[in-house]
Amino acid sequence: MSTATGGSNQGRTIERALDVLESLERARGPLRLSEIARSVDLHLATTQRTVNLLVRRGYIQQDRHGYSLGPVALSLAHAFVLNDRLSTVATPILGELSATTGLTSSIFVRSGDERILVARVDGANPLRYQFPIGRRVPLNLGGGKVLLADLDAADLDAFNERVGPARLASGALQDSADLAAQLATVRRNGFHLAQSERELGALSLTRAIHTESREAIGAVNLVTTTEHTTPDALVALLPELARACAAIAERV
Amino acid sequence: MSTATGGSNQGRTIERALDVLESLERARGPLRLSEIARSVDLHLATTQRTVNLLVRRGYIQQDRHGYSLGPVALSLAHAFVLNDRLSTVATPILGELSATTGLTSSIFVRSGDERILVARVDGANPLRYQFPIGRRVPLNLGGGKVLLADLDAADLDAFNERVGPARLASGALQDSADLAAQLATVRRNGFHLAQSERELGALSLTRAIHTESREAIGAVNLVTTTEHTTPDALVALLPELARACAAIAERV
DNA sequence: ATCCTCGCTATCATTGAGTGATAGTTAATC
DNA sequence: GATTAACTATCACTCAATGATAGCGAGGAT
Structure with a gap:
């Protein structure tokens, strides 16, 4: 279920953040914090810090049903297509x-x-x-x-x-x-x-x-x-x- | 020049990775490693680790002119639009x-x-x-x-x-x-x-x-x-x- | 009302992952 | 063949990420 870098140990923090992002990419709808934590196999507290950071930066958005990818995904894609x-x-x-x-x-x-x-x-x-x-x-x-x-x-x-x-x-x-x-x-x-x-x-x-x-x-x-x-x-x-x-x- | 979380101190690692991504988003062409490091105000070694990780994950790609955003940007955008x-x-x-x-x-x-x-x-x-x-x-x-x-x-x-x-x-x-x-x-x-x-x-x-x-x-x-x-x-x-x-x- | 559960947040001691200085390698340029 | 540029590798130190735990607020059920 997880992209799981397994227990590997280098670049862990960033890798985990990307795992979170990609779990939302694969999801077919909003995910609860606990669902994200489970799907990337992270502690809830760690997931929370990561998710909140990504929300602050616009990579994730939150509504009453949970978390999903944010509009910054479009900005990155726009820049990619241009360049x-x-x-x-x-x-x-x-x-x-x-x-x-x-x-x-x-x-x-x-x-x-x-x-x-x-x-x-x-x-x-x-x-x-x-x-x-x-x-x-x-x-x-x-x-x-x-x-x-x-x-x-x-x-x-x-x-x-x-x-x-x-x-x-x-x-x-x-x-x-x-x-x-x-x-x-x-x-x-x-x-x-x-x-x-x-x-x-x-x-x-x-x-x-x-x-x-x-x-x-x-x-x-x-x-x-x-x-x-x-x-x-x-x-x-x-x-x-x-x-x-x-x-x-x-x-x- | 930098999105600079300044010297702030929480979620530093992920925030820096996002800064790197967004420096490439703003760039109007491929950037060299040292240019990325300068634009986000990071040590070259730190920049290198971050960039290489993002390359491995497809968020950044490298050609002979330097680094630019990778195709995963499109995948995230695709998922965003769908959801x-x-x-x-x-x-x-x-x-x-x-x-x-x-x-x-x-x-x-x-x-x-x-x-x-x-x-x-x-x-x-x-x-x-x-x-x-x-x-x-x-x-x-x-x-x-x-x-x-x-x-x-x-x-x-x-x-x-x-x-x-x-x-x-x-x-x-x-x-x-x-x-x-x-x-x-x-x-x-x-x-x-x-x-x-x-x-x-x-x-x-x-x-x-x-x-x-x-x-x-x-x-x-x-x-x-x-x-x-x-x-x-x-x-x-x-x-x-x-x-x-x-x-x-x-x-x- | 009272008790749960759910979803998320806040705190904090521990420790190991990220850091950055330095040295090394490869490749191109003069 | 010397010099620069671009990137890579190593490693000791330490500070930031971690995860266990407790807390909060909202909504349901009894």
Whole structure:
């Protein structure tokens, strides 16, 4: 339940404050002080001091139902969007990509053991389900795999250890052998084609953005549904996708 | 330069981490470690530990030019937008308000000694200048005054002491007597009409959202320009504005 | 009325986590 | 190849964070 730095011992205070913030991020409604304390496994007194400080600074707000994230979250995001090189460079390129393909395109980056959607441009055919900016999504599900492909065996094992197997939209679990096989395919092809992984009927084509030094700094995604397109037709758009990735890598 | 908790001594560690975050929020580009240290007045070693921790957690990212805010800012904002009662309740009401008036409407809340734009709906006549969601704006400039109107003399003095006089778009300073007079007008009229305060040629009509207990939880804003509307015509929209505020207060 | 429970706040002795001075490393620049 | 810049690592000291406990106020139940 907790992001739990466990009993670890360095940077404890700040780490705990971030745990509190993220417990509110995950919550689907206001939390009581005691609920926060429980979810991050902190003493009530410690939680109280931390929460009150974050309230004073606007990171948390309180109403009669409890505590939730405060408006400063918006300020940070606003500043991020203004300054972030990758998202400012990528947005117009996603615009072209969506214009030429007619599909929704998006870009995401790795953050810890998840990925975060950083920018999105909707295509002509709007999607039924939402994929909103800022959302945290598993790395080992759908297009996230292109960001795992470069991990060596030890790092991948450690990753699997930390996050466990992903559950597909079908309900099936994706074990580590499945994942390893798909990562090999990604390495061979340079892209990932996802069919009903995150969402039933969803179809996505994803490619990593590599710098000159082969480091993946993010990935670009084309999303559609089986109703609109066939897998083969989507893969046929790979050159467009690759061009967008190259253009972003060049300008970032 | 620093948000400086000064030499104060409680919650120091977390407060310093937030200072670091907000120094990057204010920065108009990547900052070097030493620049962060200077701007928040911290020892380099302390800054380094803090920054590295925030990098590990995704709140800060590093590139060859230095440090800037990380993508987790987006995740927090995403969660805020999903959960915040006020903004979810207000958005459709702003939609109606903008539809009937044809103007851009927005809602902001107080956060510390500033206000933060929480939601906005554009009108038929798009504005030349941007007023983006998440932006921090002075409380003592433009519509922000409706959130200061209920302060007693001592609190207002303390506020003026902390933030100093606002500078109007004309370049003139607004001293504490100016401010006090305008706050009295706000109390009498129940709204504030701003003419070229934040931006030359801008015209805005603002009203606070009061709960049953008379507490102001935010404010609603109608913005236009002198080219499109006269002050009198804008004030004539006050009933619409008041209705929106009442509707929000009722449902929040 | 009286007794609980719940949600939050306040106090305070203990101690170990954060601090900051210093030295080290890497990489670029002249 | 010397010099600067940017960041990292180490470590003894001490002060700030900690957590146990007590307190307060509001709302319900008996």
